[in-house]
Amino acid sequence: MKTGIAFWKKEWMDLVRSGKAVLLLLIASLFGIMNPAIAKLTPWLMETMSESLQETGLHMTEVTVDAMTSWVQFYKNMPMELIIIVLLLGGIFTQEYQKGTLVMVLTKGLKRRSVYLAKTFMCALAWSVCFWLSFFITWLYNDYFWNNGIAKHLITTAALFWLFGLWIFFLLVFFSAIAKETTGVLAGTGIILLISYIAGMFPKIQEYLPTKLLEAQTLLTESAVPGDFYKAIAVVLLLNIAAVLTGMILFDKKNI
């Protein structure tokens, strides 16, 4: 445990001193500000475009924006933030394989599962901080400009998307225990995501799939109820536990 914490501290130092921590916070803040900003600017944009649109025969009516416009934008932008963070952390293991830094650490008697767990925790932490920071900033602006009260199940919706992101990072660490290069890690994660999307075409299994969590924003307008997502939540939790357990076994037997 103590040695695992020491390794996690090293991960933290890596994130801070490599500048990735600042970059992640900037990205999260930017994505947080972007949603209310786009919502706020939409009427002005429409107004400036209305003249040119009128020339083409299109007539603009008055556009009203509220907190819901901003939250809809939030869930449109979040996959992009998720992809950026995945790209930034995709080499969390593979960079160590390529440089040979992990060999030095493992030959000092550090347990491989401590390494695996420390890196999993680091990814989960980075994603959680970034996601909830973006969420908090958007919430703050929305509450200042409009009224967040019109969006229902706000925290539940956010938690479901956060859980989906967490699953992606557990996959990323899992594939890092198998692949030697970042492209392999990203390809493995992408393929599983693709399979989940394709499987979503079959209505019978749709509600069990992790990608079901991406529909969480339907809760905001009460087009769905939290119970609709329970099966997907259970599956994601089980998949995360399975990813950690099998990932640790595979990493134990990896040639480094």
Add this chain to the structure above:
Amino acid sequence: MNMLEISHISKKFAEKEVLRDVNFAVPEHAVYGFVGQNGAGKTTTMKLILGLLPAGSGEIFVNGEKVSFGENPANCSIGYLPDVPEFYPYMTAAEYLNFCGAITGMEGQDCRKRTEELLELVGLGVEKHRIKGFSRGMKQRLGIAQALLNRPKLLICDEPTSALDPLGRKEILDILVSVREQTTVLFSTHILSDVERICEQFAFLHEGRILRQGSMEELRKSCGEAGFEIELEQRQEAEKLMEYFPGGILQDRTSVYYEPGSGQKMEGVLAWVVENGIRIRKAEQRGLTLETLFMEVIGR
């Protein structure tokens, strides 16, 4: 007691057999030279000892503890110095050693004290910059410090001098000599002069097999007699000597060299020279160096 025992180890990568029935033992407090050409299988052997690769067959024991692939408890007794050690560039030398101490379970104060001692030993005591600005020699010295941090019973050095300039090599060898009383050293290299300088015992690895092992004396005995050189006053005398004792090589007009295995004995040749009243300028037995021994063993 043997600190390291390697018994009937074999290893294949796909169809290529890298190690074939390798056996050797390193006694406690020895500085053991593990000699072989590039590609002979030295690094693979080191990785097997460290549990970083699975062995095809055979067993390895470090300090009486069996080495296992993956989780290797024996690593707690081992310090490892690779040929090009890689560190986290954003740390300082002291931070890296403190980090290594923490992951080996050393207590805070002991770790800090040991870090200071070792940085002093390797000449990095005053270095406050981050590792990313270190030269290769400085990295190698830090590599030794991290390998010695947890007072290992076995120090494995995998070609630690191969990437260094002569001055850097000397520094590393001096440090290894200075720690020989505290630990057992397995020193793998293809630079024979380095290994000859600091090691008492040797194993020659060639194409995945241990061809010879033992002390210098034992290796010399196993390779037969040394060669010898007789230098006379005149060329005609040297030629006469070669006629009477065939197998010699004429060198510098008046000097005759008999290689090991030429079949001639120095005592016999000298007796004949004296009997014939020939004056001798020089008579020298040429000791077998590690290089000549190695070349002879691998058949070059």
